Amino acid sequence: MKPILEARHIDKHFRKPVDFHVLKDINFDVKAGEFVSIMGKSGCGKSTLLYILSTMDRDYQGELFLNAELLTGQPPNKLAFVRNKHIGFVFQFHYLLPEFSVLENVMLPARKLAECSPQQIRANALHKLEMLHISHLAQKKASRISGGEKQRVAIARALINDPLIIMGDEPTGNLDSHNSDNVLKIFRQLSDEQGLSLLIVTHDLDFANQTDRIITMEDGRIISLN
Numbered sequence: 648m649k650p651i652l653e654a655r656h657i658d659k660h661f662r663k664p665v666d667f668h669v670l671k672d673i674n675f676d677v678k679a680g681e682f683v684s685i686m687g688k689s690g691c692g693k694s695t696l697l698y699i700l701s702t703m704d705r706d707y708q709g710e711l712f713l714n715a716e717l718l719t720g721q722p723p724n725k726l727a728f729v730r731n732k733h734i735g736f737v738f739q740f741h742y743l744l745p746e747f748s749v750l751e752n753v754m755l756p757a758r759k760l761a762e763c764s765p766q767q768i769r770a771n772a773l774h775k776l777e778m779l780h781i782s783h784l785a786q787k788k789a790s791r792i793s794g795g796e797k798q799r800v801a802i803a804r805a806l807i808n809d810p811l812i813i814m815g816d817e818p819t820g821n822l823d824s825h826n827s828d829n830v831l832k833i834f835r836q837l838s839d840e841q842g843l844s845l846l847i848v849t850h851d852l853d854f855a856n857q858t859d860r861i862i863t864m865e866d867g868r869i870i871s872l873n
């Protein structure tokens with residue numbers, strides 16, 4: 648399988664208040680269709696790494712490739728385009744706009760690309776809601792649905808532009824075990840049936856054990872890649 652994401656010798660220092668070597672020579676790939684988790688103690692650098700991999704932080708050493716394209720050193724507007732088109736994000740908090748409908752929330756990232764007509768975007772958003780078994784919520788305000796439903800809407804929104812990879816920072820961190828299992832099943836299906844790549848930071852070992860591979864970090868380094 649071809650690599651979708653390639654991290655080569657990623658290194659980062661925080662300079663203030665004192666020099667702190669937070670990421671040390673990080674090397675790994677995520678292949679097409681692979682579902683990978685990242686684990687490690689609090690403070691080991693997981694979120695800092697995800698921030699770099701998701702192109703939001705440009706201040707690092709090493710090289711980052713997405714679908715064989717070098718992203719390191721690209722200007723912010725190019726990275727913003729790549730992020731919106733090719734990377735889907737799911738966070739611990741859903742970041743839905745509470746006064747907008749579920750459907751409008753899912754459509755939002757597609758509007759920025761302006762590649763499709765509003766009708767096509769709407770049909771695509773409805774399709775994503777159907778995939779996640781929440782099309783009945785389409786017209787509800789985002790503030791009026793449950794926590795588990797909000798996270799499924801956030802996943803539908805992450806899928807709207809048919810990304811190459813989904814990245815998540817503790818996406819089940821706020822959910823009870825039933826809703827966590829649901830999210831896990833959705834991710835598993837996306838990987839197995841749609842060939843989507845996923846890279847998910849988690850503290851939940853049960854969740855991580857259901858992924859294809861666990862990357863374990865300690866003190867800014869990768870200590871295992873199984």
Ligand SMILES: Nc1ncnc2c1ncn2[C@@H]1O[C@H](COP(=O)(O)OP(=O)(O)OP(=O)(O)O)[C@@H](O)[C@H]1O
Pocket residue numbers: 661662663664667669687688689690691692693694695696
């Ligand atoms: N802007 C910053 N300036 C200086 N140090 C920082 C900054 N951001 C994070 N750190 C430090 O870098 C280290 C790694 O932080 P990071 O948030 O990546 O850890 P993490 O593994 O994601 O932790 P958690 O599991 O608690 O979310 C921590 O020691 C943190 O205090």
